[in-house]
Amino acid sequence: MPSDDEGSLPSCGNLWLIIKAALRKTISASSRVVRAEVLDPTTFAPFGDVIQNPTTHGDLPRLQRIEANQGSATKWLDVTKMRDWYDLGQSRKRAEVAMNMFVCKPRQLVTKAGSAVFPVKILERHPFTPQTFLPLGVDKAAETCYLVIVAPTLPLRSRKGNDENLEPPYPVPSPRRKRSLRERLLGARPNLFTNDSSSRTTPASPVSSGSGRKGPGLPDLENIRAFVARGDQAITYGAGTWHAPMVALGQKAIDFVVVQYMNGVAIEDCQECELEAESGGDGLAVDLEGFVGNAAARAKL
Numbered sequence: 001m002p003s004d005d006e007g008s009l010p011s012c013g014n015l016w017l018i019i020k021a022a023l024r025k026t027i028s029a030s031s032r033v034v035r036a037e038v039l040d041p042t043t044f045a046p047f048g049d050v051i052q053n054p055t056t057h058g059d060l061p062r063l064q065r066i067e068a069n070q071g072s073a074t075k076w077l078d079v080t081k082m083r084d085w086y087d088l089g090q091s092r093k094r095a096e097v098a099m100n101m102f103v104c105k106p107r108q109l110v111t112k113a114g115s116a117v118f119p120v121k122i123l124e125r126h127p128f129t130p131q132t133f134l135p136l137g138v139d140k141a142a143e144t145c146y147l148v149i150v151a152p153t154l155p156l157r158s159r160k161g162n163d164e165n166l167e168p169p170y171p172v173p174s175p176r177r178k179r180s181l182r183e184r185l186l187g188a189r190p191n192l193f194t195n196d197s198s199s200r201t202t203p204a205s206p207v208s209s210g211s212g213r214k215g216p217g218l219p220d221l222e223n224i225r226a227f228v229a230r231g232d233q234a235i236t237y238g239a240g241t242w243h244a245p246m247v248a249l250g251q252k253a254i255d256f257v258v259v260q261y262m263n264g265v266a267i268e269d270c271q272e273c274e275l276e277a278e279s280g281g282d283g284l285a286v287d288l289e290g291f292v293g294n295a296a297a298r299a300k301l
């Protein structure tokens with residue numbers, strides 16, 4: 001039941017939104033329309049990982065596999081990288097694994113020059129953690145699918161002399177301290193589970209280039225990309241990768257289990273950039289031609 005005081009004090013949820021808004025940076029975006037692409041592990045690699053069954057997606061050479069469960073299962077190794085980078089954060093506050101559920105309603109599209117487009121208004125990143133979105137129960141053939149919008153990170157000192165980007169937009173980690181000999185030796189101690197000297201429980205497999213942590217610069221709006229994912233694909237944004245808040249497409253909401261590290265320090269967990277359309281323009285948008293609408297148009301997936 002609402003109390004008399006309702007509205008005078010922000011609730012926990014509202015307080016979080018207020019903090020998020022206060023931490024948001026605004027950058028201007030020129031008018032551009034980016035074409036959506038089919039999600040594919042190779043083209044997505046600079047931004048993170050695509051998690052999918054390599055057998056059914058014809059993606060065999062990329063990953064290592066072994067037999068498991070007395071031969072009744074195939075185990076694909078290291079389908080994504082979940083590394084905790086919070087030791088680089090200014091607060092030094094330790095992070096824990098968080099598994100949250102996002103129920104994402106289908107987003108409103110607008111029509112521009114005859115095609116359906118999604119206007120990109122916000123980008124965000126998690127500087128010290130990868131973030132994995134796993135859709136639940138979405139049929140690969142269903143109209144429901146989702147749009148993954150990502151941008152590279154600009155170098156801090158832009159060659160174009162762009163002043164806006166000379167300073168890191170947010171607190172940056174202090175330079176990494178050299179590890180002592182003792183720490184290095186401890187880091188190389190044998191693994192109790194495999195009897196080898198690595199800290200892994202499974203043999204090494206290639207790491208996609210997008211799994212490494214990104215720098216502290218602003219998003220590179222000139223090179224923004226947009227990928228349409230099916231229900232039988234999950235994705236991981238590499239640590240620090242600029243991305244748009246999840247965009248569900250179709251008629252139904254999508255339930256995602258979202259896995260990441262978090263330490264509860266707002267600026268270290270999530271940083272946002274608001275994109276303001278340059279004067280007189282429409283700003284940045286993603287063209288979904290061929291992906292939304294009738295079944296024939298969705299043949300691309």
Ligand SMILES: NC(=O)N[C@@H](O)C(=O)O
Pocket residue numbers: 124131243244245246270
């Ligand atoms: N990606 C997305 O939809 N949202 C987030 O990353 C979040 O943590 O809010």
